[in-house]
Each structure stands twice: as structure tokens, then as C-alpha cells.
Amino acid sequence: MSSIRLRNVSKRFNDTEVIRDVSVDIADGEFCVLVGPSGSGKSTLLRLIAGLEAPTDGQIHIGDRDVTFEPPKQRDIAMVFQSYALYPQMTVRDNMGFGLRLAGVDKKEAAGKVDVAAEMLGLTHLLDRYPRQLSGGQRQRVAMGRAIVRQPAVYLFDEPLSNLDAALRVQVRGEIVDMHQRLRTTAVYVTHDQVEAMSMGDRIVVLRDGRVEQTGTPHELYQRPANRFVAGFIGSPAMNLLDGELATNGEFATAAGRTALPMAVAAATGRATLGLRPEHCQVLPAGGDAAPGLALDGDVRGLEFTGADTLVQVDTPLGTVTAICDDRSPWKRGDRVRISTPPDRLHVFDGQGRRVAGT
Missing domain, CATH: 2.40.50.140 (Nucleic acid-binding proteins)
Known part of the structure; x- marks a missing residue:
């Protein structure tokens, strides 16, 4: 059970309130996208779910557990960042298996999990290469593979495609959706690109100035925008x-x-x-x-x-x-x-x- 529940969550940095009384339910196995313009609070909200920031007010539950003030390592989450965050001195195989090694997983078991994830992401032929020998799209797939091998309760994606060119974004976007269809693990994905949000999400949370403007399926947001902001933000042109x-x-x-x-x-x-x-x-x-x-x-x-x-x-x-x-x-x-x-x-x-x- 890896549903996520946010109840009246707020976050202030000194006198600036960046998340304002947010309540959201994300179902077990759902792919939920947080979308909004720059400064809307979507990355901060993801960091609150991850435990990288503590809320000023409110509660955060993952499954049946109140994780509001638990550290990230106790939340059973895996995070994929915009910057890849790969170790340059390690091979692809070692990068993908590093978290398992830290967790004390048996070497043979860890190698098996890395092989399975590498095959899923088309990385098998790259396992002995180093990050400097990979393209941007390949590096992002390695970062995804590192998250997959941990088999967490929740995957968190913080604008993982921002550093890729347009063609690669479309390709890796499809790979992330395919990965979710296979694993059916709860995922929360942050993006400022509404086309990305509409094409990937089971459900979308539209944020502005730290508040939720509307939550719904892509069809609901497109066909029945709750207000003028959502109407203008969702849809291209x-x-x-x-x-x-x-x-x-x-x-x-x-x-x-x-x-x-x-x-x-x-x-x-x-x-x-x-x-x-x-x-x-x-x-x-x-x-x-x-x-x-x-x-x-x-x-x-x-x-x-x-x-x-x-x-x-x-x-x-x-x-x-x-x-x-x-x-x-x-x-x-x-x-x-x-x-x-x-x-x-x-x-x-x-x-x-x-x-x-x-x-």
C-alpha cells in the first residue's frame, strides 16, 4: 500500500509562504503529475513528500504511516533528479547498484536486480561504461534504473527531462510511462510543461502560488477547467x-x-x-x-x-x-x-x- 495523503500542508521559508494549505490524495499505483509555472511550489511540494523539507503545518502520509517528520531514508522512496546525480568514477552497473550496496543487499541478488532493470531500460550493453561515455538520454535512464532496483513504495521525479532536447524528451517520456505501466508503483512527477503533464499523468495537480487550482484527470482539466488560470495553462496552443x-x-x-x-x-x-x-x-x-x-x-x-x-x-x-x-x-x-x-x-x-x- 503506497498511497500518498497530504492534509493541509503548508511551508514557509522565513516570512515567505511557498506552499499554502495543500490537501491532495494520490492513489496506490497512480502516476500523479504536479504541474504549474515557475515559482508555483511544485518542487517544494515534492521535497516535502520526499522528506528533504519539513512542513510548517499539516500532515503527510505514505500508505498507513504518518511520515510528516520522518527522514527520507525511512520513507521507502526513490527520487530521480533533473541533474542525473551519477558518480563519474563508477560504471553504469556500479551507479545502478550503489544504493543496494549501501543497504547491504547480497551481491548476487543486487547484480540480478541491476540486470533486470538494465534490460527494462535498454541499458544492458552500456553496463560497463562510465557516465562521461553516455548521452544525456542514456544518463537519465541510468538514474531511472538506480531508482528501479531499489523497488521503493514511491517514485519521485523532479523535472527529469529538463536537460534533454525536444526529441529525447519525447522518447524518455515514453520510457517513463512504460516503466510505470510495468511496475504499477505510485509515482509523483514534477514538470512545468503542461503537454508533458497531459500525456503522462493518470491525474494532474495544477499549482499556482503554492495553492492547488484544480486536481483531475487530463480530460477533466482540458474539458472542464475550474477557472480562468487552468483554462489558459492547460492546452497547446x-x-x-x-x-x-x-x-x-x-x-x-x-x-x-x-x-x-x-x-x-x-x-x-x-x-x-x-x-x-x-x-x-x-x-x-x-x-x-x-x-x-x-x-x-x-x-x-x-x-x-x-x-x-x-x-x-x-x-x-x-x-x-x-x-x-x-x-x-x-x-x-x-x-x-x-x-x-x-x-x-x-x-x-x-x-x-x-x-x-x-x-
């Missing part, structure tokens, strides 16, 4: 967020214009934000028929070709909206077009940023 006012007649207005919203909004009139994801915005010829929903006519102001897709920026009466078209997009700058978005793909947030409408 980012959601279009148009600031304006809700009127008593159901219209949404900005300084540039107004439109009727095609759904009920559970909010009083006043300041509000309309959210449209680029992938849910269809670009049509201006003035033509559009499917039921929100229709905004405007002029194409910019195009960004990314390969499979083209991002089309359109100046509309509510502001600039980005839409995704395929690589064969016929549009060019200056074209008059219509942005069409289905009613079940619209999001509305009130003046405090809280979700008040959307699927």
Missing part, C-alpha cells in the same frame, strides 16, 4: 481568452463589439471572460452558413505554419482569435472569414475567474 462583460440579455460584449452567447450562463452580469480553444474554432468563408454556436466574422491578421497544422489569427469584433487549420489551409492575410465554435465547446468565467458555463 493556449485557449483564446476574451475579456468583456455579461449583459442581462445574455450578450457578451468587449470594447470592440458584442455577440449573443448560445448557452445559459450561471452568473450575474458584469465582468467575464469567454474562452475558445483554437482546435474548436472552425474557419469558414465570411457570411456563409455556420453550424449552431458562436459565429464571429473577422479579418485574417496572421498565419503560422507548424507542419501538420496552420495557426490562423483572426481579428474579430470580440478581439483576436487563434484557430487551428490543417496544413492545406487556403487562407491568407487580409481574407475575410468567419470563426465558428459549437456551443458545447465554449467556456465562460466570471469576474473572479471562476467557471460559470461550458461543458
Whole structure:
């Protein structure tokens, strides 16, 4: 049993509170990702789980044990760092087995565990090399192997892919997910990359300024963001967020214009934000028929070709909206077009940023 429970956990450094009353449940065998911008407190929260920092307030449980003030070595955890932290004078085999040697594990048993982990991670042919003879991706796999051989109750990953190039990040990301599928051990993974979080996590905890903004599956966060911050943070390209006012007649207005919203909004009139994801915005010829929903006519102001897709920026009466078209997009700058978005793909947030409408 290796579930993790955080109850009202706070952490202050002198007068600065970096973790603010956080309560999170991570199920046994779950891959949980802590994500947020720089300074959101995600690495500090991981260090609290690891025992590298002690909370100012609150409790931390791993399984049935209260480990709030236990040292790291008593928590049955293994941590994979951004910096690899390999011993340069040791071979891959010795690096992976070092923790077992310190724990007094029999040499034959330790060698067997190293061999199994090396085969899982494709490192068997590298066991006699030194870290300086390895690529960045290979070094990160050695660090993962060192964690695997210990067979801990919990794996903790602190931005382990930050030092890798884009192609290697995708490759090692898949290897970490594969490793978790095989081992089914509870894992907590810290990243600032929301694409990484969405593609890896069973569940995601979104942090900002030391507080939990929302917890849920990738689908829940994408389809029903709890507030304006989560809506803008989750999704790539980012959601279009148009600031304006809700009127008593159901219209949404900005300084540039107004439109009727095609759904009920559970909010009083006043300041509000309309959210449209680029992938849910269809670009049509201006003035033509559009499917039921929100229709905004405007002029194409910019195009960004990314390969499979083209991002089309359109100046509309509510502001600039980005839409995704395929690589064969016929549009060019200056074209008059219509942005069409289905009613079940619209999001509305009130003046405090809280979700008040959307699927």
C-alpha cells in the first residue's frame, strides 16, 4: 500500500509562504503529475513528500504511516533528479547498484536486480561504461534504473527531462510511462510543461502560488477547467481568452463589439471572460452558413505554419482569435472569414475567474 495523503500542508521559508494549505490524495499505483509555472511550489511540494523539507503545518502520509517528520531514508522512496546525480568514477552497473550496496543487499541478488532493470531500460550493453561515455538520454535512464532496483513504495521525479532536447524528451517520456505501466508503483512527477503533464499523468495537480487550482484527470482539466488560470495553462496552443462583460440579455460584449452567447450562463452580469480553444474554432468563408454556436466574422491578421497544422489569427469584433487549420489551409492575410465554435465547446468565467458555463 503506497498511497500518498497530504492534509493541509503548508511551508514557509522565513516570512515567505511557498506552499499554502495543500490537501491532495494520490492513489496506490497512480502516476500523479504536479504541474504549474515557475515559482508555483511544485518542487517544494515534492521535497516535502520526499522528506528533504519539513512542513510548517499539516500532515503527510505514505500508505498507513504518518511520515510528516520522518527522514527520507525511512520513507521507502526513490527520487530521480533533473541533474542525473551519477558518480563519474563508477560504471553504469556500479551507479545502478550503489544504493543496494549501501543497504547491504547480497551481491548476487543486487547484480540480478541491476540486470533486470538494465534490460527494462535498454541499458544492458552500456553496463560497463562510465557516465562521461553516455548521452544525456542514456544518463537519465541510468538514474531511472538506480531508482528501479531499489523497488521503493514511491517514485519521485523532479523535472527529469529538463536537460534533454525536444526529441529525447519525447522518447524518455515514453520510457517513463512504460516503466510505470510495468511496475504499477505510485509515482509523483514534477514538470512545468503542461503537454508533458497531459500525456503522462493518470491525474494532474495544477499549482499556482503554492495553492492547488484544480486536481483531475487530463480530460477533466482540458474539458472542464475550474477557472480562468487552468483554462489558459492547460492546452497547446493556449485557449483564446476574451475579456468583456455579461449583459442581462445574455450578450457578451468587449470594447470592440458584442455577440449573443448560445448557452445559459450561471452568473450575474458584469465582468467575464469567454474562452475558445483554437482546435474548436472552425474557419469558414465570411457570411456563409455556420453550424449552431458562436459565429464571429473577422479579418485574417496572421498565419503560422507548424507542419501538420496552420495557426490562423483572426481579428474579430470580440478581439483576436487563434484557430487551428490543417496544413492545406487556403487562407491568407487580409481574407475575410468567419470563426465558428459549437456551443458545447465554449467556456465562460466570471469576474473572479471562476467557471460559470461550458461543458
